[in-house]
Amino acid sequence: MVEGIGHQWAGVILAAGHGVRMKSRIPKVLHQVCGKELIRYPVELLRQLGVGTVVVVVSPDNGTRIRETLGDAVEYATQPEMKGTGDALTWALKQLNGRAEQLLVLNGDVPLLTLDSVRLLCQRHLEKAAALSLLTAQTAAGQDLGRVIRDNQGRIVDIVEAGDRMGPPDHETPGHQAPDHQRAEVNVGVYCFSSGFLAANLKRIEPNSQGEKYLTSLAALGAESGEPISSETCGDPDESMGVNNRLQLSQVEAIQRRRILERWMLAGVTIQDPASVYIGGDVTVGQDSIILANTALRGHTSIGEDCQIGPNSVIEDSAVGDGCRITASMLEEATVEAGVEIGPFSHLRPGAYLESGVHLGNYVEIKNSRLSTGAVCGHFSYLGDATIGAGVNIGAGTVTCNYDGRDKLPTVIEAGAFIGCDTMLVAPVTVGANAATGAGAVVTKDIPAARLAVGMPARIVGRNRIPHQAP
Numbered sequence: 001m002v003e004g005i006g007h008q009w010a011g012v013i014l015a016a017g018h019g020v021r022m023k024s025r026i027p028k029v030l031h032q033v034c035g036k037e038l039i040r041y042p043v044e045l046l047r048q049l050g051v052g053t054v055v056v057v058v059s060p061d062n063g064t065r066i067r068e069t070l071g072d073a074v075e076y077a078t079q080p081e082m083k084g085t086g087d088a089l090t091w092a093l094k095q096l097n098g099r100a101e102q103l104l105v106l107n108g109d110v111p112l113l114t115l116d117s118v119r120l121l122c123q124r125h126l127e128k129a130a131a132l133s134l135l136t137a138q139t140a141a142g143q144d145l146g147r148v149i150r151d152n153q154g155r156i157v158d159i160v161e162a163g164d165r166m167g168p169p170d171h172e173t174p175g176h177q178a179p180d181h182q183r184a185e186v187n188v189g190v191y192c193f194s195s196g197f198l199a200a201n202l203k204r205i206e207p208n209s210q211g212e213k214y215l216t217s218l219a220a221l222g223a224e225s226g227e228p229i230s231s232e233t234c235g236d237p238d239e240s241m242g243v244n245n246r247l248q249l250s251q252v253e254a255i256q257r258r259r260i261l262e263r264w265m266l267a268g269v270t271i272q273d274p275a276s277v278y279i280g281g282d283v284t285v286g287q288d289s290i291i292l293a294n295t296a297l298r299g300h301t302s303i304g305e306d307c308q309i310g311p312n313s314v315i316e317d318s319a320v321g322d323g324c325r326i327t328a329s330m331l332e333e334a335t336v337e338a339g340v341e342i343g344p345f346s347h348l349r350p351g352a353y354l355e356s357g358v359h360l361g362n363y364v365e366i367k368n369s370r371l372s373t374g375a376v377c378g379h380f381s382y383l384g385d386a387t388i389g390a391g392v393n394i395g396a397g398t399v400t401c402n403y404d405g406r407d408k409l410p411t412v413i414e415a416g417a418f419i420g421c422d423t424m425l426v427a428p429v430t431v432g433a434n435a436a437t438g439a440g441a442v443v444t445k446d447i448p449a450a451r452l453a454v455g456m457p458a459r460i461v462g463r464n465r466i467p468h469q470a471p
Contacts, residue, residue, distance in 0.1 A: 084212030
């Protein structure tokens with residue numbers, strides 16, 4: 001939290017734009033960067049700053065979908081017509097209805113902003129008792145951004161929007177970046193305002209030839225009135241990068257992906273080949289884990305300590321405990337406790353739960369099933385809607401026949417059972433503790449504890465089975 005601001009502040013996120021250059025039926029701010037919608041980045045940043053009240057300005061076209069994404073975590077203001085950012089802020093103020101002394105305003109399409117830069121801007125805004133403070137960047141790649149104009153004393157007197165410039169600056173030609181020493185100061189689109197200044201000046205903004213009111217016009221209005229205007233410069237020019245088309249989306253994705261990988265490597269995670277590894281923004285990875293090449297960790301995934309993941313693994317919305325090894329396999333909405341081995345070429349589907357010490361070999365598919373401690377399934381098997389007891393051995397080619405054409409039905413294999421190769425378990429069925437099936441058995445009826453069933457359909461043979469004892 002920014003020290004000392006607390007209840008004084010409200011946050012406003014401008015997200016009503018149509019984003020026509022994205023050429024998409026999806027609202028621009030709902031396109032994703034590193035597995036997270038663009039709109040989530042400013043929302044999370046404001047929460048990290050301790051801003052309690054957040055208003056997202058939406059349009060009638062995109063409002064429903066943005067509300068579905070963010071839910072009740074924020075408030076909403078609808079801008080009925082696209083009349084510019086100045087008009088959008090007017091609707092946000094109506095929603096706030098005087099509840100904040102200071103406003104922190106961000107665009108919804110600038111996901112690379114850092115907490116440190118915005119925190120410093122807020123601190124300086126309060127220290128200088130400024131009416132308006134803005135975040136700027138020194139960059140040669142800001143053709144889409146407004147230029148900050150200063151007078152001979154270095155005071156901000158105007159911001160000229162990219163669409164209103166007669167052409168690129170003298171030191172730039174289209175498609176080329178200027179040298180570092182010729183970089184221009186651009187407006188990043190992050191503002192601090194005193195509510196009093198906004199109340200007095202928003203209505204003074206004159207619309208442009210398209211009937212739009214620019215929020216940036218407040219810089220010139222403030223300068224004309226002698227209001228104190230402050231600015232801070234981003235530590236990294238990349239923070240200024242916004243998203244207006246798919247090319248910029250990919251460029252921002254690459255930067256954010258690099259940041260994420262660097263953060264985890266500096267936190268004690270080994271990433272063998274960063275160029276081929278993808279880690280999403282909501283993923284966590286424990287110390288001394290190793291992520292091998294061609295591996296993707298997506299969604300709300302957590303990886304414990306001392307794991308080896310990959311190569312060629314995809315893990316999505318899953319939890320993996322300490323000391324696991326997952327090779328060339330895919331996990332979706334699965335839970336894996338400590339010390340589990342999986343793969344190569346296995347697939348855990350939603351609802352799969354592996355307790356500690358479970359071993360899955362190659363070409364094993366698990367769906368909505370729980371394997372208890374020490375269970376083993378080494379080869380070519382499908383276990384769906386099953387409960388597998390501790391120490392069970394599943395032979396190669398075992399299939400739980402869990403679907404009768406209408407319902408999904410359960411299979412229970414109790415602790416210590418031994419399932420022979422190519423066993424078909426026709427659900428609903430239970431295999432008792434320490435029971436066994438012969439190779440090729442088709443089990444259609446329950447098998448009592450410690451008995452052996454063989455054949456098709458399987459029948460009970462012999463006396464009670466004596467479980468095999470490992471040497």
